[in-house]
Amino acid sequence: MKKDPPLAICSRCNLRELCLPTGLNAREMEQLDAIVTTRRKLSRGEALFRNGDAFKGLYAVRTGFFKSFVATETGKEQVIGFQMAGDIIGLDGIGSQQHLCDTVALETTEVCIMPWERLEDLSKDMPILQRHLHRIMSQEIVREHGVMLLLGTMRAEERLAAFLLNLAQRLNARGFSSSEFILRMTREEIGSYLGLKLETVSRTFTKLVDTGVIAVKSRHVHILDMAALKTMANAL
Amino acid sequence: MKKDPPLAICSRCNLRELCLPTGLNAREMEQLDAIVTTRRKLSRGEALFRNGDAFKGLYAVRTGFFKSFVATETGKEQVIGFQMAGDIIGLDGIGSQQHLCDTVALETTEVCIMPWERLEDLSKDMPILQRHLHRIMSQEIVREHGVMLLLGTMRAEERLAAFLLNLAQRLNARGFSSSEFILRMTREEIGSYLGLKLETVSRTFTKLVDTGVIAVKSRHVHILDMAALKTMANAL
DNA sequence: CGTCAAGTTGAACTAGCTCAACCCCCGTGG
DNA sequence: CCACGGGGGTTGAGCTAGTTCAACTTGACG
Missing domain, CATH: 2.60.120.10 (Jelly Rolls)
Structure with missing residues (x-):
């Protein structure tokens, strides 16, 4: 200091x-x-x-x-x-x-x-x-x-989608890519924020990957289908 | 007006x-x-x-x-x-x-x-x-x-206990009884606040009644064992 | 006294949790 | 340079808290 x-x-x-x-x-x-x-x-x-x-x-x-x-x-x-x-x-x-x-x-x-x-x-x-x-x-x-x-009404997929979208928007507002970014937090921290266990966060990530909405390599996230992600979050 | x-x-x-x-x-x-x-x-x-x-x-x-x-x-x-x-x-x-x-x-x-x-x-x-x-x-x-x-980490019983305690404290601060009061909201509204379905709220009420912590007659709530209720909420 | 919203209870179901095994980095030290 | 150790991540199998659906009860009010 x-x-x-x-x-x-x-x-x-x-x-x-x-x-x-x-x-x-x-x-x-x-x-x-x-x-x-x-x-x-x-x-x-x-x-x-x-x-x-x-x-x-x-x-x-x-x-x-x-x-x-x-x-x-x-x-x-x-x-x-x-x-x-x-x-x-x-x-x-x-x-x-x-x-x-x-x-x-x-x-x-x-x-x-x-x-x-x-x-x-x-x-x-x-x-x-x-x-x-x-x-x-x-x-x-x-x-x-x-x-x-989010915590009171959304299901795991919706929560994660909303989380990723929110991150993307905020990064975008700061001049960064809204479709590709690095997560700074662990799965456990994401889970704690979203009211989920880290295993569930992990599984939900792979589910989003399997459906082709995003690509993930450890903490590197690439949003492939922004529209689909928005549909999943469907709730600010 | x-x-x-x-x-x-x-x-x-x-x-x-x-x-x-x-x-x-x-x-x-x-x-x-x-x-x-x-x-x-x-x-x-x-x-x-x-x-x-x-x-x-x-x-x-x-x-x-x-x-x-x-x-x-x-x-x-x-x-x-x-x-x-x-x-x-x-x-x-x-x-x-x-x-x-x-x-x-x-x-x-x-x-x-x-x-x-x-x-x-x-x-x-x-x-x-x-x-x-x-x-x-x-x-x-x-x-x-x-x-x-509450929404991210607590289970149904803890949520309802925390909710009732919070109400009790606030009523108390306004000069009302903290152990006996009338709920102004439906089970559904309580559920929406606590991230639970109305049936779960209802069941959880009866669970608290069965364990002797509270007495309930429709919307009239009587807290019988404040200490026990606090233990259940065990998280502000 | 009938009607309708609110509440309770039961039974079957399921999303997410728990526990446990395993993998993959990545940094450290030999 | 390689071995190894450990935190972070993934995946599987079984379990459970809470949901869903449905039937039934209660109570307030015209």
């Missing part, structure tokens, strides 16, 4: 449109730049924060993948999301001022740290930022509704 | 501590009162809003129960929450300025309407309100993590 005076990078960051509000003037941009004074690099398996850690601010993913999960005393774990470049992490901590889930790097990653106090402060005089924060939180709520729908 | 000049009621509302920030001075309280100019009564089955409706503001439940649910084009429905007095409804609409789920009254209800523009505006000069709004959204995110854990 290195610390230096304003990096003045947000204004030139290629993830700008993803994690920042649009329509800021130069002065506002400058003020925002001033907030992101710290970055942090993590390596595979390292925790960005743990359940119970004090909440200090939000994190914007610059590179790499994360997983967030909640766990019970009895050892059950539920992955609640995978975050990639441009995603904002840490919203769970705002309410109680401490984190209520774990977030761990799935590979080498880098995040920008945005101290919450300063965000709250700045948003008072910057309506665009205020609106953006509200938007991010609201969208996270909506995203979770989708996951609940 | 009746409309009259400032009802000046928040300041005297017995749900104050639930839906409003604490620590407001008289002037701030007055400003907040001025926001809630409208209330709305609904009867059983009536929709507060539907998926796609324009987002106008948040709703604070005054009396009665609601359910919110998302649905797919293919007819699948997932209940994402039940709201009772003091709960805030409508956060899903902030991001896109339109609602992305349905919310329907389960019985005769009344809500206070809080126009979003005015809330956003007022929160600029009222840090306590700003923080409160952030808190509400963050807590909703955390709540949904709990539901995801």
Whole structure:
């Protein structure tokens, strides 16, 4: 974790449109730049924060993948999301001022740290930022509704199809191929997210391969028939 | 839907501590009162809003129960929450300025309407309100993590136990009995929320009755052994 | 008093789980 | 350079929790 005076990078960051509000003037941009004074690099398996850690601010993913999960005393774990470049992490901590889930790097990653106090402060005089924060939180709520729908009503094939589609769309929005990508998570982690056992995830993968919808080589996924995949997911 | 000049009621509302920030001075309280100019009564089955409706503001439940649910084009429905007095409804609409789920009254209800523009505006000069709004959204995110854990990892008995406990706690926080209450939703609605079929919900109820943990007479539930129920839920 | 929605219960079925064997990388150290 | 060790992945066989379908009961309300 290195610390230096304003990096003045947000204004030139290629993830700008993803994690920042649009329509800021130069002065506002400058003020925002001033907030992101710290970055942090993590390596595979390292925790960005743990359940119970004090909440200090939000994190914007610059590179790499994360997983967030909640766990019970009895050892059950539920992955609640995978975050990639441009995603904002840490919203769970705002309410109680401490984190209520774990977030761990799935590979080498880098995040920008945005101290919450300063965000709250700045948003008072910057309506665009205020609106953006509200938007991010609201969208996270909506995203979770989708996951609940998936967990509550969909069958294994539908779940996996929806998962792959979601990944594809998000990668596409970041300028990557939406039809060919590398999974950053294990079958077990996918299973935990989808409410399935890893064996079921594996079997469902081979089922999708057998029907010619995708090609899979370990973690390398190639979507061959996007339309068919969409039909299978048939539920956002 | 009746409309009259400032009802000046928040300041005297017995749900104050639930839906409003604490620590407001008289002037701030007055400003907040001025926001809630409208209330709305609904009867059983009536929709507060539907998926796609324009987002106008948040709703604070005054009396009665609601359910919110998302649905797919293919007819699948997932209940994402039940709201009772003091709960805030409508956060899903902030991001896109339109609602992305349905919310329907389960019985005769009344809500206070809080126009979003005015809330956003007022929160600029009222840090306590700003923080409160952030808190509400963050807590909703955390709540949904709990539901995801339930849907992804728990078995039928655990789900129902967790559901009943949650209801009991929330009713208790509102001054009602935590051991005896009336369910406002059908078995089917409970099932939709818990990711189970109505028959499974019914069977699980009778299982809990047979083991002496609860007594049930149609929608009337009596928790006989709170400790045992907690053990079964064993996962928040 | 009849009707209809909601709830219960039974019996057969099945999607996904469990357990277990096996394979395939890939990195490490001899 | 090769052997080996171990985490991740696949596949099979049997099992089980929960679903499905269907019959029946209960209770609220006009």
